[in-house]
Amino acid sequence: MAAKILAFAGSARRDSLNKKLVRVAARAAREAGGEVTLIDLDDFPMPIYHGDLEDAEGLPPNALKLRELFLAHDALLIVSPENNGSVPAVLKNTIDWLSRGTGDGHGTNSGIAPYRGKVAGLAGATPGPWGTLYQCLPHLRIILTKLTVTVIPQQVPLPHADEAFDEQGELRDPKVAKSVAAFAKSLVETTLKLKA
Template sequence: MSVRILALVGSLRAGSHNRQLAEAAVKLAPSGAEVALHEGLAEIPFYNEDIDVEGDVPAAAARLREAAAGADALLLFTPEYNGTIPAVLKNAIDWLSRPYGAGAITGKPVAVIGTAFGQYGGVWAQDEARKAVGFAGGKVIEDIKLSIPGSVVRFAETHPADDSEVVEQLTEVITRLHGLAGEPAAA
């Protein structure tokens, strides 16, 4: 049985370094694991209980919930916007938190990592994302952390998948999350 890890990226920008980091994670998944990059966060309307009606949930939100329900764990990649989590990622978490107490991520292991331009690599945004995921019912893995600073300079001419330090750290993150998702990582 393979462990499915759903990856959500909090940046919509085509050249996003966090998206590149997520693409690297897809390639680095260990044997027995699959990292699936979810597309379509931009199409999900802002969460509103009035449109979260059973049988009539907006299609993009329903696809997100279905993808999360089918995952064994989640891996969130977040940049830092004005010292906090991007709206698109927070909105995804809000949709995944419902129905209250029985959302698609309830009890699932969730790790939050990312890269940002600043000297701390987006730790404030990552902390905010962990907080939101915890309230949403996810089992936040607090000790899985990866904050890569200086993204604009570090990845100006190098894809994260070609940075040996990043590859080593990202592989460790995925391997640990894989193990926590219910199946020991292959050696």
Template sequence: MTAAPRFLVLCASTRPGSLNRRLAETAAHRLESEGAEVRLVDLDDYAVPLYRGGIELVDGIAEGARRFAADLERHDGLVLVSPEYNHSMPGALKNLLDWVSRIKPWPTSEVPALLMSASPGALGGARGLAALRITLASNGMHVLDTEFALPAADRALTGHGFAEPEEDDRLDAAVKALLAAV
């Protein structure tokens, strides 16, 4: 018998009541319904100081970055749910990824990742996912071509599902693509 795949679901929004947190919970629930083991975390679980080479030189790699790297190694894949900030990713997420990129060999190398975003806007945070994709791929992560951007998320999210069945179908397709990648 093979072990259930294990996924780290990272929500990059720390705002109370975040739409992205609700989407991360929905994705985690959907993965669990497919038999996967899931650990849902957020950026606060991996707090790091602002990256500066001088800090690294004196203190080494920040503890939060080491914890994130260790969690990546303990899981078969990553679901990264991120809001869009000014057509990019949140600065705190970029900072964590900058710290993690200093660990050699890269703990992100070949990790299958599904990118997701939720926004009340018309594009669902897709522009932020494009910027995130570049950063992750440049550090060796296997970012899936399939991604999930949820527009009008303030109306679309309901419990652990969506108001419209086609959104459930899109999430199912994204989850299946991630499961196939591991």
């Protein structure tokens, strides 16, 4: 039995610091035995959620694609920046679209289905001194908990992230790399325990 983990950053930006961190964390999760699919939200652009658009057209095609990916995995590894003290719009919008049902509101057609039974591990990088610790990560934890996701207590806030990576995209500080490895291992282990 493998822990299937869907990993992505909460930033669409090409040179995103959070994309760097999610690459490192995804590799650590693979090293801990996880089966990791690393995706980029920039490959799944979707309009801002609008109730009239949903009534007229249902979920946008990229929300449906992402929904299938969520359904096919046991856990989420989300590495997000912080925007004005909270979760960036691109990430919240994705979470919101995926929380809408595709049919009768039951079973795999319900809005909760892509989240039901999932485990999540959270990390976040900012150039600032707190690295998402006090605002984005707690907010994201509350949002996912409302969607019935089990969010593991371990997390990795990465402050001063603009100085944290070398030219190869590796973490410069071995202590930080170690904490990412421990976090990824906890995500894999918790996912396996809950799956069993």
